[in-house]
Amino acid sequence: MAYGPHTTEDRARMLAAIGVDSIDALFADIPSSLRSSKLNLPPPESESELSVRLETMAGRNRVDLISFLGAGAYRHFTPAVVDQLLLRGEFYTAYTPYQPEISQGTLQTIYEYQSMMAELTGLDVVSASHYDGATATAEAALMTCRATHRERVLVSHSVHPHYRETIQTYFAGAALAADEIPLVAGGPADGTTDLAALERLLADTDRPVAGVVVANPSFLGLLEPMAEIGKLAHASGALFVAVVEPVSLAVLATPGEYGADIAAGDGQPLGIPLSYGGPYLGILACRDALVRGIPGRLVGMTTDVDGRRAFVMTLRAREQDIRREKAASNICTNQALCALAASIYLGAMGPHGLRDVAALGAARAAELEAALAAAGAPRLHPGPYLNEFTVRVPDAASVHARLIGRGILAGLPVARIMPGEPSLADALLVCATEITTSAEIAAFGAALHEELAGGVR
Amino acid sequence: MTVAGDRLGPTLFERSRPGRGGGKVPHPPKDALARIPGEYLRATGARLPEVSEPELTRHYVNLSQLNYAVDTGFYPLGSCTMKYNPKIDEWAARLNGFAALHPLAPDELAQGTLQLLWELEASLAEIGGMKAVTLQPAAGAQGELTGMLMVKAYHRHRGDTERTEVLVPDSSHGTNPATASMAGFKTVTIPSAADGGVDVQAFRAALGPRTAAIMITNPSTVGLFESRLCELLDAVHEVGALAYMDGANLNAIMGRFKPGEAGFDVMHINVHKTFSTPHGGGGPGAGPVGVGEKLLPFLPSPRVLREPDGRFRLEVPGERPDSIGRVRAFAGNTGVLVRAYAYIRAHGGLGLCEVSDDAVLAANYLKGRVADILDVPFARLCMHEFVASAATLKSATGIRTLDVAKRLIDYGFHPPTIYFPLTVEEALLIEPTETESLETLDAFVEALRCIVAEAHTDPDLLHSAPHDSPVRRLDETTAARQPNLRWRAMTGSQMPCPD
DSSP: OTTOOOOHHHHHHHHHHHTOSOSGGGGTTSOGGGOOOOOOOOOOOOHHHHHHHHHHHHHTBOOOSEEOOOTTOOOOOOOHHHHHHHTOHHHHTOOSOSSGGGBHHHHHHHHHHHHHHHHHHTOSEEOSOBSOHHHHHHHHHHHHHHHHTOOEEEEETTSOHHHHHHHHHHHHHHTOEEEEEOBOOSSTTTTSBOHHHHHHHHTOTTSOOSEEEEEESOTTSBOOOHHHHHHHHHHTTOEEEEEEOTGGGGTBOOTTTTTOSEEEEEOTTTTOOOGGGOSOOEEEEEOGGGGGGOOSOOEEEEEBTTSBEEEEEOOGGGSHHHHGGGSSOOOOSOOHHHHHHHHHHHHHHHHHHHHHHHHHHHHHHHHHHHHHHHTTOOBSOOSOBSSEEEEEOTTHHHHHHHHHHTTEEOOEEHHHHSTTOGGGTTEEEEEOOTTOOHHHHHHHHHHHHHHHTTOOO | OBSSOSSOOOOHHHHOOTTOSOOSSOOOOTTTTTTSOGGGBOSSOOOOOOOOHHHHHHHHHHHHTTBOOTTTSOOOBTTTOOOOOOHHHHHHHTOHHHHTOOTTSOGGGBHHHHHHHHHHHHHHHHHHTOSEEEOOOSSHHHHHHHHHHHHHHHHHHTTOOOOOEEEEETTSOTHHHHHHHHTTOEEEEEOOOTTSSOOHHHHHHHOSTTEEEEEEESSOTTSOOOTTHHHHHHHHHHTTOEEEEEETTGGGTTTTOOHHHHTOSEEEEOHHHHSOOOOTTTOOOOOOEEEOGGGGGGOOSOOEEEOTTSOEEEOOTTSSTTSOOOSSSSSOOHHHHHHHHHHHHHHHHHHHHHHHHHHHHHHHHHHHHHTTTSBOSOOSOOSSOEEEEOHHHHHHHOOOHHHHHHHHHHTTOOOOEESOSTTSTTEEEEOOOTTSOHHHHHHHHHHHHHHHHHHHHOHHHHHTOOOSSSSOSBOHHHHHHSOOOSOOOOOTTSOOOOO
16 A cells, blocks of 8 residues: 555564454454455556546546636636645644644634634624535524524525525425525516515414525525515514625625624635535524524634633534534534635735625626627626626527537526526526636627527537 | 733734735726615625735744644544545645536536546445445535435335434434434434443334434444444344444445445445545545435435446436435535545555555554553454543543543644543543554554553643643633634724734
8 A cells, every 4th residue: 555654564563462363353343244245446556647547537627618607606716825825734634623722723713714704794603614505504594493493494596506405405304394485577676586475475474484595696696685685584583594605795785784694605716616516615604692503613712721812612512522413413524624715815815805806706797798788698687786697598508508619618507407497498697707808708799699690600 | 811822823813904915816997886786785894804925824834833733743533534645635636627627517528527426436335335326415424414314215205204213322423313303303322232332132122113214333433343233234124224324434344344235225434534635624524425225216416427328417407306305506525526536546446455454453553552551441353443441540540531632732642532432431532544653653652651650640740731732721611601703803903902
């Protein structure tokens, strides 16, 4: 084995010390009827052979296209300092800081992460991390049920479909109900959460609502009337969960400002690579009043016996290793290294840099909107957006496929992820970020124009 | 409170000075946000730290140096498998073709990653003796939830809705009962037998028409192979329940025991323990779940499929109606799975078997030597880890496991897992892993020997340990009673004082 230290002589010494004559003898406790067949796996490869194999496999992915694809995972510029620092073995080969005396590095970085995320969300308490935006949202929804002793949440249809499906999976397990709030059809609020429908759903006193879950920006990129939604939720005794995108919080109203009780979202845009879906960063934040019900690790500031400032995991009585079946969640391993990446990213960008990232994305998106409209693909919905929006393209899926042939990844044909919805059948969800260039936008516009005009194939 | 001890630096917030840092991206046009109505915009800016890149770098490098890590020393944290992870696995996950691939990229653009995932599923199924594997769960605990939701779906699908109980031994990981609760089951805790193994009679007494499943960790959390497994699995299946295996300790048994072949219906695998992926200060990991025939229809969606023409694709929404659905967004913690794939390819079948062999060899060697110093409650051969106890030491000297653990820090070692499993008094769960040299293991034994001697001659030295760490024992009570979980706002350009 290339990575183990033991020589033949070491093994012999250890066997002799144990008092057995073979390694096989160490496995005597496995009943013979349960001994397995040999592992039928490919033979070992040297590091040099393996590196070629991996490079070849990675090369089979196409990441060279001009991309306008977002839909819950976003391309951003990551300063070089982020990965350089993340590769410190002292960070990435440590585990959960169970021994605080020799884990102050990890503990202080988590405390700083919690603090920065509290600033972004405008809330008080931030968990050390969850798996991703979808599971953080599901945990937020479960929190509302525990806090209110009610068994039903309302989730806007404009929340990311994967998040909605994850909530359904988690809620089926817990025998709780998650019902959908429909979207407005037509008019200036087309595609946003239907407030009148929400009011009707909340009025059903036989099935009181624990929490209302709405995303801002929504999956379709639209800005939602969060303050009004929060007021409606609170008027019926429900908690309000905002699903957020962290870069947008540099410029958009915060959950704290519009009265959300809990915020959930994915921190991937903060310096974490796309990596085909993970590892990402589940953000979960809440108001002070809910601190004892938030799942996941929390780090607090304290002192040591010499009076020095120090950090430690705290309020551990919520966690599975202490409370077992009564824990707030079963979460143990989290996404700490991704939270560290997000912290370093925020430190490198600073408040003005992060605002620039958000605002530049918005500027590029406006440019994109104009280019696509000129090419014959107008926006589908009229409401305000930040940097992601839908356009109407007849036969969106096949246009999308043909544009790949032209080197352009034209966002997401929404029907691929939300099938069977006539109002979205022709929708392409596209986004721009600070790394989208005017030249890329022009190339997309020109190629789309040719496709829609039935021009050069 | 001292703002900064001699080794702890200020927080990033305290380092902040207005006007420093940033400048990584171009400035946007002034009117970039003018098209968005004011009510949607943030009223006040986020008070994030403003630091220059050199300060930022020193901040994090200095913080990193306050950590103990596998890359700096021996980390025998039982149950967590803190072994050395080959650096090529880290390199592989960063290859641009893997790292820059969007999770919703059409299948035709993602053939490299889809092939890797498909092959990894097949390898893990082979290692676990399972019919199929889902790679979607983000961590072991989420794998458990995925597995138990499939158990629930299986019974419901058969119209068997009375099965509300899950049986777990009292030595189980806390995640097992917490998972059972999340999946809507009632946990029934079964005491362990005197030899540390499952008490089959006690299980038999609790098994019945209400039992949905048992959850068993094998090898167990005391590092023993469950020698009465056949009997237990038969009893479980006789009453129509399913058997879940917590695969946290799979690293002991590769090539020797395949849970699926033995009769387990479902298991999770902590790839960050058995295979590769450094633990990252708490994560990320990944928790693939293997299933036998019975649970196949209920696997989460989407699965990775190989078409007859050799191309790979993800299932489309609604393709497998009996699926429990998604347990997260997108395909999984793919970056972690790339590392696991690289590890498995580097080792091959024989190499993985050798990993387990060496892990078990090291644990038994260390156990034999530690038995001269501390109590070792279960005398028989162990698997990849073993439990020691300071119970005798405590009654002789008043020195507890906590004190021994803290003193180990002064000797340059990360302490083992302490006070777990709950079934052993003053427990230390010690897992040396296969990547530690004989010299390291011997040095650890010598440190323990010195500490036990100190317990008799100078107990105060242990009560007050550690002495040589960046900070000493912490006031955890105040931390919990008056939680300070975030830095409070800075005031102007003044360096703020913590309250």
